[in-house]
Amino acid sequence: MELEAEKSLIxxxxxxxxNSNSSDFVAHxxxxxxxxxxxxxRDGRFFLGTFHCMDKQGNIILQDAVEYRSTRRSSTSPMEQxxxxxxxxxxxxxxxxHVGCSIEEQLSLLKL
Amino acid sequence: MxxxxxxxxxxxxxxxxxxxxxxxxxxxxxxxxxxxxxxRDGELIHGDNFNLFAAMSALEIMDPKMDSGIVCKxxxxxxxxxxxxxPVPISINKTVDVQCTIDIMDHLxxxxxxxxxxxxxxQTVFSCIYLLRPDRTSSHALLHSYCRVIRATCKAVISVxxxxxxxxxxxxxxxxxxxxxxxxxxxxxxxxLNAVEETxxxxxxxxxxxxxxxxxxxxxxxxxxxxxLEEGYCKALLCRxxxxxxxxxxxxSMRRPQGRGLELARxxxxxxxxELDCIYRSSDxxxxxxxxxxxxxxxxxxxxxxxxxxxxxASLNCRLSAPTPPRxxxxxxxxxxxxxxxxxxxxxxxxxxxxxxxxxxxxxxxVVQFQKSQPxxxxxxxxxxxxxxxxxxxxxxxxFTVITRAAVLPEVAKNHDVQKNEYFVQLGQLVIxxxxxxxxxxxxxxxxxxxxxxxWRVMYVQLExxxxxxxxxxxxxxxDENVCVKIFxxxxxxxxxxxxxxxxxxxxxxxxxxxxxxxEYCMVYWYMYVVLxxxxxxxxxxxxxxxxxxxRKGKKKRDSAKDVAREYxxxxxxxxxxxxxxxxxxxxxxxxxxxxxHMILQSRNPxxxxxxxxxxxxxxxxxxxxxxxxxxxxxxxxxxxARLSTLVMYNYFKDAQRIxxxxxxxxxxxxxxxxxxxxxxxxxxxxxxxxxxxxxxxxLDPTLKASFEFSHHPYFATAVVKRx
Numbered sequence: 001m002e003l004e005a006e007k008s009l010i011x012x013x014x015x016x017x018x019n020s021n022s023s024d025f026v027a028h029x030x031x032x033x034x035x036x037x038x039x040x041x042r043d044g045r046f047f048l049g050t051f052h053c054m055d056k057q058g059n060i061i062l063q064d065a066v067e068y069r070s071t072r073r074s075s076t077s078p079m080e081q082x083x084x085x086x087x088x089x090x091x092x093x094x095x096x097x098h099v100g101c102s103i104e105e106q107l108s109l110l111k112l
Numbered sequence: 113m114x115x116x117x118x119x120x121x122x123x124x125x126x127x128x129x130x131x132x133x134x135x136x137x138x139x140x141x142x143x144x145x146x147x148x149x150x151x152r153d154g155e156l157i158h159g160d161n162f163n164l165f166a167a168m169s170a171l172e173i174m175d176p177k178m179d180s181g182i183v184c185k186x187x188x189x190x191x192x193x194x195x196x197x198x199p200v201p202i203s204i205n206k207t208v209d210v211q212c213t214i215d216i217m218d219h220l221x222x223x224x225x226x227x228x229x230x231x232x233x234x235q236t237v238f239s240c241i242y243l244l245r246p247d248r249t250s251s252h253a254l255l256h257s258y259c260r261v262i263r264a265t266c267k268a269v270i271s272v273x274x275x276x277x278x279x280x281x282x283x284x285x286x287x288x289x290x291x292x293x294x295x296x297x298x299x300x301x302x303x304x305l306n307a308v309e310e311t312x313x314x315x316x317x318x319x320x321x322x323x324x325x326x327x328x329x330x331x332x333x334x335x336x337x338x339x340x341l342e343e344g345y346c347k348a349l350l351c352r353x354x355x356x357x358x359x360x361x362x363x364x365s366m367r368r369p370q371g372r373g374l375e376l377a378r379x380x381x382x383x384x385x386x387e388l389d390c391i392y393r394s395s396d397x398x399x400x401x402x403x404x405x406x407x408x409x410x411x412x413x414x415x416x417x418x419x420x421x422x423x424x425x426a427s428l429n430c431r432l433s434a435p436t437p438p439r440x441x442x443x444x445x446x447x448x449x450x451x452x453x454x455x456x457x458x459x460x461x462x463x464x465x466x467x468x469x470x471x472x473x474x475x476x477x478x479v480v481q482f483q484k485s486q487p488x489x490x491x492x493x494x495x496x497x498x499x500x501x502x503x504x505x506x507x508x509x510x511x512f513t514v515i516t517r518a519a520v521l522p523e524v525a526k527n528h529d530v531q532k533n534e535y536f537v538q539l540g541q542l543v544i545x546x547x548x549x550x551x552x553x554x555x556x557x558x559x560x561x562x563x564x565x566x567x568w569r570v571m572y573v574q575l576e577x578x579x580x581x582x583x584x585x586x587x588x589x590x591x592d593e594n595v596c597v598k599i600f601x602x603x604x605x606x607x608x609x610x611x612x613x614x615x616x617x618x619x620x621x622x623x624x625x626x627x628x629x630x631x632e633y634c635m636v637y638w639y640m641y642v643v644l645x646x647x648x649x650x651x652x653x654x655x656x657x658x659x660x661x662x663x664r665k666g667k668k669k670r671d672s673a674k675d676v677a678r679e680y681x682x683x684x685x686x687x688x689x690x691x692x693x694x695x696x697x698x699x700x701x702x703x704x705x706x707x708x709x710h711m712i713l714q715s716r717n718p719x720x721x722x723x724x725x726x727x728x729x730x731x732x733x734x735x736x737x738x739x740x741x742x743x744x745x746x747x748x749x750x751x752x753x754a755r756l757s758t759l760v761m762y763n764y765f766k767d768a769q770r771i772x773x774x775x776x777x778x779x780x781x782x783x784x785x786x787x788x789x790x791x792x793x794x795x796x797x798x799x800x801x802x803x804x805x806x807x808x809x810x811x812l813d814p815t816l817k818a819s820f821e822f823s824h825h826p827y828f829a830t831a832v833v834k835r836x
Contacts, residue, residue, distance in 0.1 A: 023150035026157065028143060033159040038129060038137060041173060043183040048129060053158040053167060056151040058144060061170050067181055068129055071188040079129070080188075082181075082431065088170040097144060098137035106138040 028109075029054065032099050037062060039089050040096035045069045047087060051099070058091030177439065184427035189244055198241035198423035200252050206336040210345050211402060212422050213255055216242065217352045218446050219421035220262055222414040225449035228269075228456070228490050231441050232284050237266055238291050239426035246295030254349070257308045260301035261356045267293050268363045269490055276493035276551070285489065290432040302357060309353045316346035344397040348416075351390035358383040359453075362460065366494055370507045374464040374498075381461045385454060391416070392450055412445050452488075459491035463498060468506050472518040472543070475499065476613070479550045481784050484826075489553075496551035500544050511540030519606030520658040525599050535575050539607070542567055546614065558621040561614050562732035568611040569736040575604055602657060609650035615643045615738045622729070623827035630820060633829060634703035635726055638747050639733070641696040646739045648689035655683040684778030688785065691771040691792050695828050698764030698796070702803060702831065704751035705759050706818055711810055756807040765800035769793055794824040802831035 037051040039060060046069075049062030065087045070077045101109070131137045147157070156162070172178045186192040202212040220240060227236040242249050242259050249256040270293070274286040297304075318332045319342040334342055335349070362380035365373030395416040402417035410418050426441065444452065462482060469475055482495060501507030505514050512531040515521075530536060542564075549560040579600040619640050622628055628636050682690070706712040720728075726744045727734070734743070772793040779785040802818065810816050817836040820829035 023147070025143060025147040026150050029140075029147040029157050032140065033157070036132065037140075038131075043174070044187075045181065045183065046129060047173065053156055053162055054144065054147075055156050056148055056153060058148045060144075061167055069181060069183070069187070072191050073187055077187075084171055086166070086170040088167075088172045090172065090174065091148075093174040096139070097141045098131075099140045100131040100135045101138050102135050106136055109138050109140065109143065 036100040038096075038098045038100070039094055041089065041093045042095050043093075047084070047089060049087065052086070058094070060089045060091070060094070060097070062087050062089065180430045184430075185425065186428060189241060189428050192241060192425060192428060193245065193248070197425060198245075198248075200242075200248055200255070202252075202255075202422055207338045207341065207345075210254075210336045210349070211398075211417065211419070213252075213258075214345075214348055214352065214398060215415040215417055215419050215421040216240070216255065216423060217258055218415035218417075219424060219443070220258075221453070222443050222446050222449040223424075224262070224266075225452040226441065226444045227266075227285070228452065228488060229444065230285065230489070233266065233270075233288055234291060234429045234432040235426045235441050236443065237262065238429060238432075239424045241423045241425060241428070244292060244429070246292055246298070253304070253308050253311075257301065257304040258353070258356065260295060260298045261305050261360055263293055263295050264298045264301045265356070265360050265363065267298070268360065268367075272363070272367065272497060273489060273493045276496040277548075290429070302360065305353060305357050309350065309357070312346050312349050312353070316343065316350065319343050319346065341401050344394075344401065347390070348394040348398060351387045351394060355384055355387035355391060358387065362457075366460065366464065367497070369501060371466075371468050371498055374466075378461060378464045381457050381464065385457050388450055388453055388457070392447075395446075411447065414443050414446050414449075416446055456488060456491055459485065459487040460494060463491065463495050466498075468508075470505075470509060470514075470517065472505075472514050475505070475547065476550070477784065479547070480617070483550070483554070483557075486554075492551045492553070496548055499547050499551070503540075503544060505547075511543055512536060514543065515539060515603070515606070518610075519602045520654060520661070521599055521602050522595060522661060524595050530596065530599050533578075535571070535578060536603075539571060539575075539603075542571060546610075550617075554621055554624050558618060558625060561618045561621070565611060565614055565618070565732055565736040565738055568607060568614065569738065572604065572607045572611065575600070575607065579604065602654075605650055605654050605657070609647065609654060611736075611738060612643055612647035612650060615733055616640065616647055618733070619643065620827050623822070628729070632725055632729065633820060634700055634707065634751065635722070635747055636729065637696045637700040637703065638751065639730055639742075641693060641700055642739055642742055643733075644689055644693045644696060648686050648693060651689060652683065652686045655686065684775055687771055687775035687778065688789070691768045691775060691789070691796075692828075694764045694768035694771060695792060695796055695799075698768060698799060699829060700751065701754045701759050701764065702799065703820075704754035705756045706806075708752070708754055709756060709810070711756075711806065711816065712818055756803070756810065760803060760807045763800055763803065765796040765803065768796035769800065772796065791825045792828065795828045795830050798824065798830045802833050805833050806831075 032051050035051050037049060037060070039047045039062065041047070045067055047062055047065045047067055049065030051060070052063045053061040063086055065084045066081050067084050068079045068081050071080055151157070174182060176182065186195065186197070192198065201209050202216075203209045220237060220243075223236040223239065227233050238244060240259075242255060243263060246259065246263070249259055266288075270286050270288060312335060314332055315335045319334065319339065335346055336342065358380040362377045362384060365377035365380060367373070398415075398417040399410075402419050413419075415421055459482075462485075466478055469478065479495070479499070487495075498506065504510050515536070516525050525531075545567075546561075546564065549557055549564065552560065583597055583600070619636065622636065703712070723744045726747065772789045776786060776789050779789065806816060806818055813835070815835045817834060819832050819834065821832055822829055824830050
């Protein structure tokens, strides 16, 4: 398992090239990997999971994701949740995206 | 939408989704957007543990084929109810209310049939919002009683199928997570149903009574307001309620131990069938009195009236139907649903009319015959539960007794210590498994029977070893004196016979499932032939042993001349097999000769050789050495030199015809066997003629080609000769 992970890392390095030539933004997003991410989509549901991957089109993969869903149309209604596991959220239906972080970090993010 | 999106962005702060200790939710959308711009084509941001292959299995959100959580019309059942999707009463206009109630009943029947056919309960029957909230309907006695009996029936059916565990690959049948299958008071569903039925039959009587007597009944409130329609609606409701009542009764009676409720169940089944007929006939009235239904597409409608039912939404509990993917299910039409129930009831009736034959042979014949009509899951589950209860046949006869009878063991075996032998216990288990497997659908059954052959073979080998260990060489023991030896010999013989029976069933099922291509018929019939030969040999030996025992008992009474005559008569069961053997051998040789003389339209298979296909088809038989020393080479050897000229001289089909005729006289009281023999005779006759034609004309006319079809028998092909 570990070996496989290593292999994929090497592959990633070789195909993407070293991190040196990627932009600040990309580097920052890379730092968000493995953090808890909350993605809202257009039909009003939220998905909370570990940030696993993002491509150029902005499609996001979350690991161990939980779906949160209102039981009513009004936003104050109670939420129900269920576990989904590995999910792909196409950028087309994403309406919001938040990452859990400390207040200081939030401020530094705002500066970007 | 824009408003929604704006609200959503700020939602994390307001909702209860926690961001964790000492942390806040920071909006990263702008950052992600900028990063996307900077990424090169095809570049990904991912960690060390990323694996593209694993990522492919991610569930795609908002993909209608994967995401079962997409918010459809309503966010929840409660919201749907608040929005009036399932009102109680359905209408303040009592006539409309009755109309709508009947539509709901009809649609539920269609849903139930669709569920039985293998779809999830959540998306069929429980797409009914009224069923999902059991308490809401309590003020509407009619709807309430119907919903209750539906829930109770679903529960009974689930219990049958899950107890039988014959639900095979359609195992989502029994999945009922999160569904209110246990409504409060559902167990008393029948008393409420009876009360409602009673009220409506009084209303029916009231509206039919002449006006003079009507006054007496005046305190009786009519079912609805339009008196012209009163009789029609009362009748339409009554047959629907009665059908439910008797169907539930039939299902519960069938579950009574040791088949004690079968007779009663038959009465309920008969009533069910006649009520279904009334339901079907009520359609004309309902269609004419329903407003605003067009005739077009009426065949696909799920109700008798042709109206859309109120109170159904399959998307509401879509998420409960996991692990099924969220696909839209097409509910059977109302007519198809009625057809399904008629078939189901007929199948159940066949089970109920079964005489609980104590002999294993009888049981096997019954199950095979029953399976010919391709019964659905529910009927098959009922059959299995009847056959095997508490590890006994019909919950009545222990497996040892069944085996004793089947293997014609001497009387003394019944009280013999041998039944405690571990092999006998295992053998009993094998018989139980076999019975259960025979009740499953054809595809599953074939696969399992194939695998099971090995178990039977191993059992045989173990028994033989145990036998040797205990008694040494058989020849050294004076036979008459040792009961154990007798028992073992009989058992070994029977195990072999049973194994060959399973093998023949395995081969035959391949035809039913259309697994063989015409170019493979030759090898299949050849294999059938070798298996049937073995089967008849073992059956014959068993019968001889039985006669032997019978003879010994009445030795003094009979004169020896009669004995000799008896011995030379071939038992009918063996004759029955022999005509099949002749047919299988004849077909093998005919197919081989046609192939050898290039008179058959042979499609070359580009993918694999004949030997490979031989292995693919018979691998399980070969692995279990059924029969011993049989291989592709023995098949080649016996078919390479087949010629039409020799085949005409020794015509196997004529033999088959002759033996079938002879056997028919012995089965005058067994209509199934008679029908089978008649079919065999027909195939044999046709093939015999075809063989003559082709051998005489074939040489002169090279355009003459033979093909094979199953017009007279499900697995013995009939040759058709045509000019190509």
